[in-house]
Amino acid sequence: MSNIQKLCDDIIKWMKDKVEEAGSKGLVFGLSGGIDSAVMAGLAKKAFPDDALGIIMPCHSNPEDEEHARLVAKALNLNTKTIELTKVYDLFLNELKDDTQHVLALSNIKPRFRMTTLYYFAQIKRYLVAGTSNKSEFTVGYFTKHGDSGVDILPMVDLLKEEVFQLASYLNIPDIIINKPPTAGLWEDQTDEKEMGFSYRELDGYIKSGEAEESIKVKIEKMHIRSQHKRRFPLMYIREE
Numbered sequence: 001m002s003n004i005q006k007l008c009d010d011i012i013k014w015m016k017d018k019v020e021e022a023g024s025k026g027l028v029f030g031l032s033g034g035i036d037s038a039v040m041a042g043l044a045k046k047a048f049p050d051d052a053l054g055i056i057m058p059c060h061s062n063p064e065d066e067e068h069a070r071l072v073a074k075a076l077n078l079n080t081k082t083i084e085l086t087k088v089y090d091l092f093l094n095e096l097k098d099d100t101q102h103v104l105a106l107s108n109i110k111p112r113f114r115m116t117t118l119y120y121f122a123q124i125k126r127y128l129v130a131g132t133s134n135k136s137e138f139t140v141g142y143f144t145k146h147g148d149s150g151v152d153i154l155p156m157v158d159l160l161k162e163e164v165f166q167l168a169s170y171l172n173i174p175d176i177i178i179n180k181p182p183t184a185g186l187w188e189d190q191t192d193e194k195e196m197g198f199s200y201r202e203l204d205g206y207i208k209s210g211e212a213e214e215s216i217k218v219k220i221e222k223m224h225i226r227s228q229h230k231r232r233f234p235l236m237y238i239r240e241e
Contacts (some may be wrong), residue, residue: 004170007163011155012047018153019048019128026051028121029130030114030148031080033068035177036132036156039164042171043155044130045076053127054078057117059085059110071174081121085113119150128152136161136203137237140220141227142196149230160207161200196223 019026027044031037031054044052056069066082073080089109097137118129131151133143136159142151156164161182168178182192182200193199206212207222 004166008167008170011043014155015043015047015155022128024126024128026127027130028053028055028118028125028127028186029132030118031056031072033065034182035168036134036164038173039070039171040130040132040179041072041076041078045078048076048144051197052078053121054080055118055121056080056082057085057114059089059113068177072177075174076173083117088113092097110148111144115147115150119237130155133157134159134161136200136207139207140196140223142192145230160204162204176233
């Protein structure tokens with residue numbers, strides 16, 4: 001048995017155990033057309049052949065993303081639903097009546113709407129919500145608090161990005177998904193690496209060895225420190241006895 005096969009089998013067993021412990025039936029997750037959600041879809045389908053549900057949630061999205069999400073679903077014979085969030089998003093922005101146009105604040109609304117949508121389907125189907133964050137993203141806080149981190153389980157959070165790519169090949173994810181630049185799809189022409197300021201290869205290398213080009217190392221460590229609040233529960237006041 002190869003290492004990647006064992007990793008796949010171990011994650012699938014872990015997901016089954018967690019779903020059973022919760023008294024649930026299966027998993028629901030966002031299907032974005034990117035590699036992380038595609039791998040999550042492949043793992044979920046293997047764990048729960050009849051109870052894995054991918055939700056496609058366009059919100060001023062690149063039409064190619066939905067096309068790729070459907071390509072993944074077809075390759076895996078995966079059940080999907082499409083919930084168009086563009087009008088909801090536009091209505092909400094209109095109600096804000098805010099002219100500051102803070103790009104990141106506006107963009108982070110999208111994954112929070114998606115989180116709400118996933119929990120709707122989780123509740124009516126008695127599923128758990130599975131997140132797609134990997135170790136590389138998690139280390140530097142490259143996710144939206146209470147958005148794509150608003151989940152019940154994180155099956156891929158101990159996987160480096162390079163391992164996500166390996167799993168994608170093992171799970172027979174279409175090459176077009178594997179080969180395209182990773183993106184959160186938050187705005188036009190946005191890519192993960194462009195936004196972070198370094199490549200996943202550099203980030204994975206740092207996580208494994210603690211070493212990187214000095215300027216890259218400084219960026220990674222700064223992002224890690226700044227995002228600590230995302231990786232913990234809210235700070236809680238506890239009365240002293």
